[in-house]
Amino acid sequence: MLHLHATVKRTSNAGFTKSIACILLTVFLAFFFGQAHSLAQVPPVTYPKVAGYVGIIHPLVTFSKEGTTTNFNDHYVVGMPTGINIWKSARVGFTFEAVPFIRVENRTSRMSNFLFHPGILVALGNGFTFAGRAAFETSGRYGFTPVLSRAIIRNKNSSYFAALPVPVRFGNKHPTAITVGLQLGIAF
Template sequence: MLRISYTCFYKADIMKLNRYHSSYHKTFCAAIIIILLSSLHLRAQQPSKLVAYVGIVNPIVSLSSGTITPNFKDSYQVGMPTGINILREGHLGFSLEMVPYIKIASGNSKMSNFLFHPGVLFPIGKEFTFIARAAFETSGRYGLTPVLSKVITHGQAGKLFLATPFPVRFGNEQKISIAAAFQFGYIF
């Protein structure tokens, strides 16, 4: 008798799981079809352009707990941003940037931090671009980085740009910090 009730219970569970799996499968397939059709529609409107860039970023000053700290006071820190931008003509774009930082102090140098820096590009005209970036650092800090960028020269193989990032960081049991930096780079 116990075996029969266990078997009935087991069969009922399997039937419920099959119904759940079937509805989940239908919903998942419908979502994939909608995404594919949407991407085909967007692709038909305008093609995307993929560009890469490399640069140098020099933090200038930071403010935390009312204390202003210049980059050149006790040490020098420099970063080398490398990234890929996916652009649509006259529309929003996506940027994926990675920045290793090197710190030089007392005659010694070491990699002090690695920054993962995804963002959204907002072209604002006359070759200016506003970039809103999220920031995730190996130091345990995270935050946002608004950036104003300007293409300054065009070459046959690429473009030279200047940018001013303003990093805002939280976390890792430290006070909020706000900084300013100067970046220049080459888009190819």
């Protein structure tokens, strides 16, 4: 009877995890592929242009030879990316990002990792931007992160965005890992 209870609990946790992941993915897709709205007249931009941003990132699923790991299952990881974008022109820029990560597991929380994340920006049009970032983590891992983002709402002094980061990591005696994440934030 005890074994059955543990199995049911694992199944309900897996169902809960899948439900949360589906909800997040649905919200992300609705924002990401929805039409960008302009709430105010945007004045002409002069270059170089400097913009700061802050957001929240949720790594959703990680794939490696060690197996597939999902966030929201046995643990919860969340990061707070904070960065500066320096646009050289309307098309190309430089980005610098710092991301502390918090991990909650077994009713305790801790800062589990800090990510230094410099890179380049390329405006793709229609509110989309590609960021190609180098990645250096205090966990001993390193790699790169391609990021596709889209401005969702633009105001006179800020914009809200959604992003799809796909971190690829190497090193520290672990196999190569690829993660898919969801990032939401505000740029100003």
